Amino acid sequence: MSKYLKYPTVDLPNRKWPNVSIEKAPIWCSVDLRDGNQALATPMCLEKKLEFFKLLVDIGFKEIEVGFPSASQIEYDFLRHLIDNNLVPDDVYLQILTQAREDLIDKSFESLAGAKKAIIHLYNSTSEQQRRITFKKSKEEVKEIALFGVDLILARLDRLPNTEVLLEYSPESFTGTELDYALEICEAVVERWRTKQSSCVIINLPSTVEMSTPNIFADRIEWFLEHFSNRDNIILSVHPHNDRGCAIATAELALLAGAQRVEGTLFGNGERTGNLDIVTTGLNMYTQGVDPHLDLFNIPDLSEKYHKFTKMDIPPRQPYAGELVFTAFSGSHQDAIKKGMELLNEKDKADDVWDVPYLLINPKDIGRSYEAIIRINSQSGKGGIAYVMEKEYSLIIPKNMQPQLREVVQKYSDKVVHELSPKEIYDILRKEFIDLDQPYKLLGYKLQTDSITGEVIFTGELQISQTSISISGSGSGAMDAFINSLGSVITSNLEVVEYYENALCSGTDSDAITFLALKIDDDIYWAGSDGSDSSLVNFTVILNCLNRKSING
Numbered sequence: 001m002s003k004y005l006k007y008p009t010v011d012l013p014n015r016k017w018p019n020v021s022i023e024k025a026p027i028w029c030s031v032d033l034r035d036g037n038q039a040l041a042t043p044m045c046l047e048k049k050l051e052f053f054k055l056l057v058d059i060g061f062k063e064i065e066v067g068f069p070s071a072s073q074i075e076y077d078f079l080r081h082l083i084d085n086n087l088v089p090d091d092v093y094l095q096i097l098t099q100a101r102e103d104l105i106d107k108s109f110e111s112l113a114g115a116k117k118a119i120i121h122l123y124n125s126t127s128e129q130q131r132r133i134t135f136k137k138s139k140e141e142v143k144e145i146a147l148f149g150v151d152l153i154l155a156r157l158d159r160l161p162n163t164e165v166l167l168e169y170s171p172e173s174f175t176g177t178e179l180d181y182a183l184e185i186c187e188a189v190v191e192r193w194r195t196k197q198s199s200c201v202i203i204n205l206p207s208t209v210e211m212s213t214p215n216i217f218a219d220r221i222e223w224f225l226e227h228f229s230n231r232d233n234i235i236l237s238v239h240p241h242n243d244r245g246c247a248i249a250t251a252e253l254a255l256l257a258g259a260q261r262v263e264g265t266l267f268g269n270g271e272r273t274g275n276l277d278i279v280t281t282g283l284n285m286y287t288q289g290v291d292p293h294l295d296l297f298n299i300p301d302l303s304e305k306y307h308k309f310t311k312m313d314i315p316p317r318q319p320y321a322g323e324l325v326f327t328a329f330s331g332s333h334q335d336a337i338k339k340g341m342e343l344l345n346e347k348d349k350a351d352d353v354w355d356v357p358y359l360l361i362n363p364k365d366i367g368r369s370y371e372a373i374i375r376i377n378s379q380s381g382k383g384g385i386a387y388v389m390e391k392e393y394s395l396i397i398p399k400n401m402q403p404q405l406r407e408v409v410q411k412y413s414d415k416v417v418h419e420l421s422p423k424e425i426y427d428i429l430r431k432e433f434i435d436l437d438q439p440y441k442l443l444g445y446k447l448q449t450d451s452i453t454g455e456v457i458f459t460g461e462l463q464i465s466q467t468s469i470s471i472s473g474s475g476s477g478a479m480d481a482f483i484n485s486l487g488s489v490i491t492s493n494l495e496v497v498e499y500y501e502n503a504l505c506s507g508t509d510s511d512a513i514t515f516l517a518l519k520i521d522d523d524i525y526w527a528g529s530d531g532s533d534s535s536l537v538n539f540t541v542i543l544n545c546l547n548r549k550s551i552n553g
Contacts, residue, residue, distance in 0.1 A: 007212040010179065012223055022252065025292045026260055028293075028294060029264075030264070030266070031263050032265045033064065035270045036270055036310070037049070039272075049066075049074075050082075051308075055302075055309075059302075063261075064094065065095035070096075070104035070105070079111045083112075093117040094112065096111065096112065096120060100152065112163060114163075115163050118165050119167075120166070122168065122170070124145045124171075126146075126172060127175075128176060128177065139184075143184070154192075166199055166200075167193050168202035169189045169201060169202070170204040173207070174205040174220075175206075175212065179220055182224065183228065186224075190233050201234050204239055205221065205238055206240075206263075208241060214252075217250050221236070221254045225258045238254045238263070239275075241270065242270075248277060266306055278294070280321075283296055283320045283361065284319075330381070331380055331381015331382065334385075337387070340358075341387075382403050392426070393426055398498060398517070401517065405432075405433070409425055434529060434544065440462065440543040440547055442463075442543060443460075445458060455481070456476070456478050457473075458485045469489055483496070492521045498517035499517075500514065501513070513528050514529050514538065515541070516528070516529075516542065518546070525552075526548075528541060
């Protein structure tokens with residue numbers, strides 16, 4: 001295939017980043033209000049931008065790119081509103097973007113008047129493609145544009161006498177720029193800045209277009225840092241985009257390679273395929289025991305506000321935040337999760353190491369709930385169905401009954417072709433195992449105890465289909481006497497093999513349900529019964545087993 005050229009690798013035989021671990025969170029910079037906002041079909045109004053800014057501050061961002069004030073009146077007004085109304089905490093840097101043009105830089109300085117801390121983000125296109133196609137300029141001419149911008153900023157610093165100003169420079173697009181040339185132009189920018197300023201320069205290396213696998217990007221970062229003349233003069237930042245779907249991996253590997261700062265948006269919103277997803281990246285660190293230094297632990301609230309501000313929906317399979325990411329439909333997954341949760345509950349220690357199959361993180365840590373972990377459709381297994389009944393109704397389905405319950409739930413799910421709610425499953429349980437009165441129904445009964453033998457004597461009226469029959473029998477107990485009384489109308493051998501009773505949570509129709517397994521000749525049938533008369537419950541559950549045999553054959 002010759003239509004697409006292979007991205008060049010880096011000659012880095014002794015690369016160190018593969019043997020490094022992420023031990024601490026980077027400096028985070030949110031670009032939701034600029035990169036994310038410009039990617040919206042309908043950009044945010046001033047009110048929503050203000051609300052979003054407050055959210056970002058509450059989450060813990062100390063660097064927030066608020067816009068391109070020299071290119072948009074609403075972004076200029078927004079920045080002025082933040083400063084004039086003292087809405088920016090003292091430890092938060094306001095970051096603004098500008099090109100190397102005198103009029104734009106003048107407007108940028110005007111917009112920042114009165115700010116306590118500011119990052120002026122200067123950028124120009126340095127990629128081979130942009131130089132050749134868009135601007136038709138040489139490497140030297142493109143470098144002069146960057147240095148011209150630095151000079152313009154330096155000449156105007158006295159306009160912000162009470163503002164701590166940092167310079168950020170981005171060679172756009174770093175991924176499309178020859179590595180040695182990116183190094184050359186960034187070193188020239190830093191040298192020009194530090195002739196008059198002692199502060200470090202943020203060198204931001206954006207994968208404006210993601211063009212390679214993450215490992216090659218990490219190689220580029222490590223090479224860049226190894227060859228930079230004075231590493232201590234810069235803060236190395238990355239700004240990954242997601243064209244190949246690898247932005248998070250690109251950021252993580254860049255941190256291994258020495259990057260100190262990461263730019264991105266909350267849920268990856270941005271031009272084309274989007275920016276780095278900071279929520280996912282931060283929570284990835286959290287699952288590895290690294291504090292992300294961002295409050296990402298109320299995902300439902302964060303998701304709701306994000307949708308309110310941007311009108312963007314979070315996909316159901318989005319890591320951590322998606323509706324279905326803590327949900328298992330597969331039977332084997334459900335069973336493993338159920339067993340893991342049970343084991344965790346037995347330990348009953350909040351600080352125990354999280355150890356549940358298929359769940360990377362405790363949903364409660366990020367404001368999610370256990371109730372949605374297992375949901376039921378035609379792919380679900382017996383363990384998942386039992387888990388839902390236990391969590392929603394405090395109803396423990398006996399282990400040996402679970403396959404029979406799964407069979408009827410699966411048949412129903414195949415028929416309706418949708419996910420089943422807990423109530424639908426409970427209704428199926430009642431219909432198929434409990435609320436049965438055909439063909440057998442007990443119309444009335446009486447129990448007596450023989451004063452001589454001590455045996456229990458049962459007499460009653462049994463309805464079979466539309467016919468009523470008197471039955472009687474005796475035995476060592478009431479249930480034994482009832483089974484013996486059925487011998488006059490049922491020729492099969494009957495034997496109770498398992499018996500369970502459990503209490504239910506409030507909101508159900510009864511306080512307890514009894515489950516019983518009845519062996520009828522060579523087959524075992526499960527059924528249930530509930531009510532206030534314990535003897536009647538026991539007689540009815542036996543008849544329900546017979547009813548299930550009659551229905552199912």
